[in-house]
Amino acid sequence: xxxxxxxxxxxxxxxxxxxxxxxxxxxxxxxxxxxxxxxxxxxxxxxxxxxxxxxxxxxxxxxxxxxxxxxxxxxx
Amino acid sequence: xxxxxxxxxxxxxxxxxxxxxxxxxxxxxxxxxxxxxxxxxxxxxxxxxxxxxxxxxxxxxxxxxxxxxxxxxxxxxxxxxxxxxxxxxxxxxxxxxxxxxxxxxxxxxxxxxxxxxxxxxxxxxxxxxxxxxxxxxxxxxxxxxxxxxxxxxxxxxxxxxxxxxxxxxxxxxxxxxxxxxxxxxxxxxxxxxxxxxxxxxxxxxxxxxxxxxxxxxxxxxxxxxxxxxxxxxxxxxxxxxxxxxxxxxxxxxxxxxxxxxxxxxxxxxxxxxxxxxxxxxxxxxxxxxxxxxxxxxxxxxx
Numbered sequence: 001x002x003x004x005x006x007x008x009x010x011x012x013x014x015x016x017x018x019x020x021x022x023x024x025x026x027x028x029x030x031x032x033x034x035x036x037x038x039x040x041x042x043x044x045x046x047x048x049x050x051x052x053x054x055x056x057x058x059x060x061x062x063x064x065x066x067x068x069x070x071x072x073x074x075x076x
Numbered sequence: 077x078x079x080x081x082x083x084x085x086x087x088x089x090x091x092x093x094x095x096x097x098x099x100x101x102x103x104x105x106x107x108x109x110x111x112x113x114x115x116x117x118x119x120x121x122x123x124x125x126x127x128x129x130x131x132x133x134x135x136x137x138x139x140x141x142x143x144x145x146x147x148x149x150x151x152x153x154x155x156x157x158x159x160x161x162x163x164x165x166x167x168x169x170x171x172x173x174x175x176x177x178x179x180x181x182x183x184x185x186x187x188x189x190x191x192x193x194x195x196x197x198x199x200x201x202x203x204x205x206x207x208x209x210x211x212x213x214x215x216x217x218x219x220x221x222x223x224x225x226x227x228x229x230x231x232x233x234x235x236x237x238x239x240x241x242x243x244x245x246x247x248x249x250x251x252x253x254x255x256x257x258x259x260x261x262x263x264x265x266x267x268x269x270x271x272x273x274x275x276x277x278x279x280x281x282x283x284x285x286x287x288x289x290x291x292x293x294x295x296x297x298x299x300x301x302x303x304x305x306x307x308x309x310x311x312x313x314x315x316x317x318x319x320x321x322x323x324x325x326x327x328x329x330x331x332x333x334x335x336x337x338x339x340x341x342x343x344x345x346x347x348x349x350x351x352x353x354x355x356x357x358x359x360x361x362x363x364x365x366x367x368x369x370x371x372x373x374x375x376x377x378x
Contacts, residue, residue: 003255010252014245021241021267024234035234036227037186038156038195042274043238045163046266 019057022050081111081208083284087310088296089303090217093327095122097296098214099144099358103366104373106141110209113143115201117194117224118216121146128359135205139362143208145201152200153193191223195281198224218310228282229317235275242268288321294376295322299329325376 025043028034084101086094095116102114113135116123123146124131127138135143194216202211215221242265249263285291293314297307311322358365366373 007252007255010248010255014248014252017241017245017248021238021245024238024241035238036192036231037188038192039231039234039238039274041157041160041186043267043270045160045166046270 015053015057018050018053022047022054026051026054081205081211082289083202083211083213083291085213085215085221085291085293086296087215087218087221087293089306092296092298092303094118094296095126095214096358097294097325097327098212099123099126099362100366100369101294101373101376102142102144102210102212103139103362104370104377105210105212106139107366108377109141111141111143111207112210112212113145113201113205113208114138114212114214115144115197116146116214117149117197118214119149119190119220120216121214123214126358127362147197147201149190149193149197152196153189156193156196188223191220191227194220194224195227199281218306222310222313225285225314225317225319228278228285231278232275232282235271235278239268239271239275242271286318286320291319291321293319293322294325296325296327298327323376 023030023032025035025040025047028040034040086098086101088094095118098114098116102112105112114123123144127144131144131146133148135145138144198213205211215224246263246265246268253263295307295310297303307324311324314320314322
């Protein structure tokens with residue numbers, strides 16, 4: 001049980017870090033300051049999974065608390 | 077293999093005589109027995125006009141030891157974008173059913189790609205010319221040149237930040253693998269590999285630009301306030317990038333002193349003087365023209 005909880009927490013952290021990474025590399029699509037184009041273009045072909053995470057994350061944007069609570073398996 | 081040759085960049089405001097001085101400097105060095113290549117990176121180049129001869133795509137032999145090339149930045153940009161597009165098509169195969177990949181052609185107009193095309197052209201030409209002793213680069217006007225010199229530093233700031241995030245992700249993935257019982261798990265991360273590859277490239281490029289033994293920047297100015305102000309601004313901006321080996325060349329001036337005083341700051345600026353290297357058709361009179369200025373070039377390249 002504890003092991004599963006630890007894994008879920010780590011998984012959530014990794015997903016969030018991947019999301020931050022994607023926003024930094026490809027954030028120009030939503031108006032963020034961007035790295036030099038060549039940096040984004042070089043990494044873009046390797047980021048199919050990351051695009052999915054970013055879009056998925058944007059769906060939770062209006063209710064981050066509920067998402068966090070459900071991910072951490074907390075009872076309130 | 078990349079040449080170990082030295083690089084001399086001629087920069088300055090548009091119309092101050094960069095292309096003419098670049099060619100004469102190339103001729104001067106070729107006469108000293110060095111294999112010299114003059115490359116115009118200015119999108120509005122006029123090396124062929126000055127020589128009054130057509131320049132083929134690639135290197136053109138002008139005289140013994142002297143080669144010249146006009147770079148078409150669009151070609152370098154296209155080659156790079158084609159490689160990215162190929163990779164994209166392989167990864168996102170389903171898009172080809174709708175011809176979505178045609179829309180990638182808009183990448184060409186992304187801000188910042190023009191200076192990256194300059195970087196690509198610079199690297200490709202350097203790699204392809206192993207036997208060249210001196211590369212003379214006739215640079216675009218100040219704004220684009222400055223962005224070219226800034227490109228490695230700006231890219232490294234971003235890449236190092238991205239590498240830091242990837243390291244955290246890899247570290248957490250390793251912990252996850254260990255919890256799951258795979259103690260020897262080696263997390264492979266293609267993004268981190270690509271980022272490290274780019275960091276190595278830009279660090280080497282930055283090291284080349286900041287090494288005064290390999291690189292020299294000569295900023296051309298005329299004896300009038302606008303081009304002089306721009307030259308001094310460029311020198312200051314380059315200094316902020318740790319590129320401190322930038323000398324000024326006062327072209328089209330009758331002054332005789334090698335050092336001249338910056339009227340705004342009152343400081344003496346190390347510089348060189350060329351009397352009348354103006355933009356004009358030299359044609360096949362390159363030797364004759366250099367003879368008129370040879371003493372000045374001897375001082376510049378002492």
